[in-house]
Amino acid sequence: MPQITVRDIEGHEELREVPEGTTAGEVFTDRSVVVARVDGQLRDLAYIVSGGEVLEPVPVDTEDGRAVLRHSTAHVLAQAVQQIFPEAKLGIGPPIKDGFYYDFDVERPFTPEDLAALEKRMQDIIKSGQRFHRRVVSEDEARAELSHEPYKLELIGLKGGSAEDMGDVMEVGGAELTIYDNLDGKTGERAWCDLCRGPHVPTTRVIPAFKLMRSAAAYWRGSEKNPMLQRIYGTAWESRDALKAHLAFLEEAEKRDHRRLGSELDLFSFPEEIGSGLAVFHPKGGVIRREMEHYSRLRHEEAGYEFVNTPHLTKGQLYEISGHLDWYAEGMYPPMELDAEYGPDGELKKAGQKYYMKPMNCPMHNLIFGARGRSYRELPLRLFEFGTVYRYEKSGVVHGLTRARGFTQDDAHIYCTQEQMADELDSLLTFVLDLLRDYGLDDFYLELSTKDPVKFVGSDDVWEKATETLREAAERQKLELVLDPGGAAFYGPKISVQARDAIGRTWQMSTIQVDFNLPERFGLEYTAADGSRQRPVMIHRALFGSIERFFAVLLEHYAGAFPAWLAPVQVMGIPITDGHVEYLQDVAAQLRAHGIRVEVDTSDDRMQKKIRNAQKQKVPFMLIAGDDDVAAGAVSFRYRDGSQNNGVPVAEAIAEIRDAVDRRVQV
RNA sequence: GCCGCCUUAGCUCAGUCGGUCAGAGCGACGCACUCGUAAUGCGUAGGUCAUCGGUUCGAUUCCGAUAGGCGGCUCCA
Numbered sequence: 088m089p090q091i092t093v094r095d096i097e098g099h100e101e102l103r104e105v106p107e108g109t110t111a112g113e114v115f116t117d118r119s120v121v122v123a124r125v126d127g128q129l130r131d132l133a134y135i136v137s138g139g140e141v142l143e144p145v146p147v148d149t150e151d152g153r154a155v156l157r158h159s160t161a162h163v164l165a166q167a168v169q170q171i172f173p174e175a176k177l178g179i180g181p182p183i184k185d186g187f188y189y190d191f192d193v194e195r196p197f198t199p200e201d202l203a204a205l206e207k208r209m210q211d212i213i214k215s216g217q218r219f220h221r222r223v224v225s226e227d228e229a230r231a232e233l234s235h236e237p238y239k240l241e242l243i244g245l246k247g248g249s250a251e252d253m254g255d256v257m258e259v260g261g262a263e264l265t266i267y268d269n270l271d272g273k274t275g276e277r278a279w280c281d282l283c284r285g286p287h288v289p290t291t292r293v294i295p296a297f298k299l300m301r302s303a304a305a306y307w308r309g310s311e312k313n314p315m316l317q318r319i320y321g322t323a324w325e326s327r328d329a330l331k332a333h334l335a336f337l338e339e340a341e342k343r344d345h346r347r348l349g350s351e352l353d354l355f356s357f358p359e360e361i362g363s364g365l366a367v368f369h370p371k372g373g374v375i376r377r378e379m380e381h382y383s384r385l386r387h388e389e390a391g392y393e394f395v396n397t398p399h400l401t402k403g404q405l406y407e408i409s410g411h412l413d414w415y416a417e418g419m420y421p422p423m424e425l426d427a428e429y430g431p432d433g434e435l436k437k438a439g440q441k442y443y444m445k446p447m448n449c450p451m452h453n454l455i456f457g458a459r460g461r462s463y464r465e466l467p468l469r470l471f472e473f474g475t476v477y478r479y480e481k482s483g484v485v486h487g488l489t490r491a492r493g494f495t496q497d498d499a500h501i502y503c504t505q506e507q508m509a510d511e512l513d514s515l516l517t518f519v520l521d522l523l524r525d526y527g528l529d530d531f532y533l534e535l536s537t538k539d540p541v542k543f544v545g546s547d548d549v550w551e552k553a554t555e556t557l558r559e560a561a562e563r564q565k566l567e568l569v570l571d572p573g574g575a576a577f578y579g580p581k582i583s584v585q586a587r588d589a590i591g592r593t594w595q596m597s598t599i600q601v602d603f604n605l606p607e608r609f610g611l612e613y614t615a616a617d618g619s620r621q622r623p624v625m626i627h628r629a630l631f632g633s634i635e636r637f638f639a640v641l642l643e644h645y646a647g648a649f650p651a652w653l654a655p656v657q658v659m660g661i662p663i664t665d666g667h668v669e670y671l672q673d674v675a676a677q678l679r680a681h682g683i684r685v686e687v688d689t690s691d692d693r694m695q696k697k698i699r700n701a702q703k704q705k706v707p708f709m710l711i712a713g714d715d716d717v718a719a720g721a722v723s724f725r726y727r728d729g730s731q732n733n734g735v736p737v738a739e740a741i742a743e744i745r746d747a748v749d750r751r752v753q754v
Numbered sequence: 755g756c757c758g759c760c761u762u763a764g765c766u767c768a769g770u771c772g773g774u775c776a777g778a779g780c781g782a783c784g785c786a787c788u789c790g791u792a793a794u795g796c797g798u799a800g801g802u803c804a805u806c807g808g809u810u811c812g813a814u815u816c817c818g819a820u821a822g823g824c825g826g827c828u829c830c831a
Contacts, residue, residue: 188826196758303826304757311828315757318826350765359804359822417755418830476831481755484829494831595831632831664788692793699792713790725791733790 089138096144109136112289115144119325121288122155129155131221131286147293147325157182159219159288160209160297160323161189166269166279167208168193168319171201177281178238178307178316185333186322190305192238196317197302205319206299213294216272217279219287221265229264229282238307238316239282296330297323339590345639346487348647352704354655355488364485364492366635371655374684376638378653380473382525382751383497383630390518392471392499397451399475403441408608409450420444420479448474449602449627452500453609456623461613466623467503467511473634474498487639494633502611502623508553511626512560512599519584519597519630520564525751526641527650528596530587532567536574543577545603553601553624554580578604588644596637600627648727650753651707651744658744659701660687661725663694663713670717674710674737681745698725707754708744726754 088107093114094100105114111123112132122129124143125136129151136142145152161180168175168191178190197205224232226243233239243264267287269279288294300320307313324330341347349355354372357365368376384394403422406412411419420443427439445451452470461468475495484490503511520531535558538550561568561582575581581600585593602625605611612620631637641649651657658678660671671687678685688697694711701709709725715734716722722740723733735743747754 199759301825302758305827306756309828311756315827317757320826357822363822478830481829483755483757483827485823490830496831598831629831636831661791663790666788691787693787693789695789695791696793697791702792709791711791715790723790729791731791 089136091136091138092141094141094143096146100141105136110134111136111142114142117144117146118293119146119148120144121147121152121293122286124151129286131219132289133221147288147295148329153323153325154182155286156288156294156325157187157321157323159291160294160321161187162219162267162269162279162281162283162287163209163212163291163294163297164205164299164319164321165189165191165281166212167205169279170208171204176238177236178318179242180281186300186320188305188318188320190307190316190318192307192314192316196304197319202299202302202319209297209299212269212278213291215278216290216292217269218272218275218290219285220268220270221285221287222268224264224266226264229266232266232280233282236282242282294323295325296327297321298330298334336590340592340643343590343643343646344487345489345642348642349488349639352647352655354642357487362492363482364480364490366488366491366493372638374655375649375653376634379526379631379634379638379641380497382652383522386518386522386525387471387499390469391467392469395452395455395470395472397445397448397455397472397474399445399477400442401445401451403443405450405454406443409447409453409605410608411447411450415446418478418480419446420477444477445474446476446478448472448476448496448498449500449605449625450609452498453605453611453625456500456502456611457609461502461623463504463613463615463621466613467501467507468623469499469501471497471499488635489639491633491635494635496629496633497631497637498627498629501626501628502606502613503626504613504615504621505624508601508624508626509556509559512556512601513563515599515626515628516560516564516582516584519599519628520566522630523584523586523596526637527644527751527753528586528588528640532569532585532587532593533561533564534569534571534574534583534585534595535561536571536576536581536583538575538580539573539577543575544607545579549603550580553603557582557599557601576600578602586640588640589646592643594640596632596640597630598628598632601625602627645753648705648707650751651747652749652751654705654707655684656686656704656706657683657748658685658708658710659697659704659706660685661694661697661701661709661711662687662689663711665689665691667712667714667717671710671712671722674712674722674740677737678741678744681741683741683744683748702727707747710740 088104090102090104092100093103110132111130111134115123122145123132123134124145125134125140129145147156158181165177165180172193174194176192180187180189229243230240265284266280267283267285268277271278272290298321300322302317302319304315305318307316322333324333352371353369355366355368358367403412422441422443424439424441427435428437430436455470456468473495475493477493480490480492485492501511537554557580579601581598583595584597586596587593606622606625611623613623615621660675662668662671668687668689675685675687698709705727707727710722711725712722719734721734721736723731724735725731
């Protein structure tokens with residue numbers, strides 16, 4: 088009788104003797120367990136123990152459990168697709184964050200009606216209680232069986248070739264080729280099959296809740312050289328309630344969409360006449376942006392940064408020196424050609440100059456560094472600029488303020504000695520995180536991108552040293568540190584700060600990047616204490632990334648309800664009747680004298696309507712005044728959450744508001 | 755850049771399988787109302803149905819191109 092170790096979710100282990108032929112499913116009889124982890128590997132519940140293994144249950148409401156559930160649901164989708172569209176060829180169908188997809192090669196793209204029909208067919212399949220049955224096949228068998236599935240054949244071929252980078256492909260990722268058969272719950276007849284490494288849930292009956300979300304096109308195996316397949320995205324959850332919660336989350340995210348809030352709150356727009364991806368900020372958006380920049384400037388000044396300004400346009404020569412024209416040209420606006428002279432017959436008399444909109448600020452900052460001889464005494468030299476750059480984003484990726492074609496980086500370049508690098512990176516990371524916290528983000532993790540073994544410049548030991556320095560600085564922050572091996576740009580390692588917003592989404596915010604390339608290309612030097620010429624270390628860092636993007640992140644994080652210090656209108660005065668307007672205007676004047684942005688609603692709406700309007704504009708403080716308040720020299724607060732504080736003396740009210748603004752707290 | 759979808763009043767959206775079909779709500783404006791914590795009532799103005807071209811006796815409706823938007827892929831702050 089085989090002996091196995093059973094480890095429960097809490098980690099308690101129990102040695103157990105089981106009859107020959109016992110399956111994982113017989114060990115874990117709880118219906119919420121969808122697969123088992125056997126010696127660390129996820130296995131079907133049909134797995135037969137041989138003795139000596141450690142078995143753990145994987146319930147459906149865990150990350151692994153959901154992934155299996157979603158993967159199995161993807162199979163159900165594929166089966167439904169091939170039932171309704173028999174000519175459809177299968178691509179791949181993995182689980183992803185919050186769901187799954189499956190790619191198909193079909194005659195025509197799927198329509199919303201198709202999705203509805205597919206969803207219905209999937210319900211039928213699920214109800215019929217098909218069993219997922221794993222079957223090991225030889226490569227030849229697989230080829231024979233899947234001869235009508237060209238993409239699957241390609242995957243089989245890939246497995247034969249280089250198996251290393253196939254880790255994400257569920258189809259052929261395992262040690263052996265396997266096919267999963269879907270067997271009818273009653274008759275045991277094979278209804279469908281798919282090349283797949285598994286594992287899968289035992290039967291379709293344990294798929295409690297799913298929904299098809301949308302269809303879209305995707306290149307086969309992610310390359311634009313390959314044919315376009317039609318992808319269907321879906322989601323699946325351990326319970327109807329979990330699905331409902333997920334859909335509610337999506338709805339909430341949609342309500343917070345910065346593009347929507349941007350026009351509802353009259354903050355910015357993208358006039359068609361200007362061009363795709365180029366925003367204009369309206370007065371209210373302008374206030375928020377000004378406050379964001381203002382506070383950032385103050386903090387940078389305190390931290391020893393010096394402010395520079397550079398033009399938006401430059402001759403191509405600069406980007407030849409920097410190398411951007413070699414490796415970044417397709418991200419740049421095409422050049423304009425100036426100063427060419429032609430003779431009367433149109434022949435070229437004088438060659439023109441190409442000018443480019445700048446896609447990055449660093450080359451210009453390097454010119455400032457190189458404008459005169461630099462001493463080690465000046466280092467670290469920290470040059471800061473709100474530098475507007477223009478990048479020619481492909482039309483399909485432009486997305487509101489988060490992916491624009493013109494945007495302003497809060498860009499700084501720090502030039503320091505090798506010896507200063509460690510301290511500089513350390514204090515820099517602290518500075519960055521502190522500042523982000525002041526803007527109201529407080530949940531972070533760090534990501535360290537290390538050398539791509541193929542594409543890099545500079546020597547191994549310099550990389551090694553810089554990477555270690557970054558790692559040490561990151562670890563000192565006591566934050567979660569995620570490694571991104573090989574993810575660095577060719578010119579140096581980087582740390583990025585990822586922030587989680589109010590509804591748990593993560594955004595890449597700041598990046599701190601060491602650069603071994605540009606100081607070399609620009610021939611940057613400083614004179615060291617011993618009189619020798621040395622090359623400085625260059626660190627790029629942007630805190631917001633771009634102000635527009637950070638603006639969008641904060642807008643979504645706060646759902647438009649900015650803390651008072653950022654709110655475009657901090658106080659709205661609301662008179663009970665026209666007779667109280669004058670009194671409120673006097674209060675407003677006093678607030679203004681204290682630097683508060685205040686308006687009085689003098690429209691002829693009723694007071695309730697004015698409250699509703701101010702509420703919809705997400706004004707932090709409403710000051711209401713009627714006869715009682717006037718008599719008492721007071722105002723009545725209404726806050727954004729609907730609570731009230733009536734009859735507050737004007738001086739106290741001003742102090743309260745001023746205090747909330749000064750402390751930059753959310754109210 | 756590629757695939758699909760979308761574009762009707764300032765905003766959100768109805769509507770026409772080609773022929774009084776140009777509509778609603780909100781917003782704006784005007785008049786009345788003067789009101790204590792999320793919508794007072796009545797009225798007025800606003801659109802060559804994105805642009806250009808084609809098919810047709812006739813196009814907002816069908817076809818094509820262009821521009822912009824949305825969802826993805828690829829790429830990235």
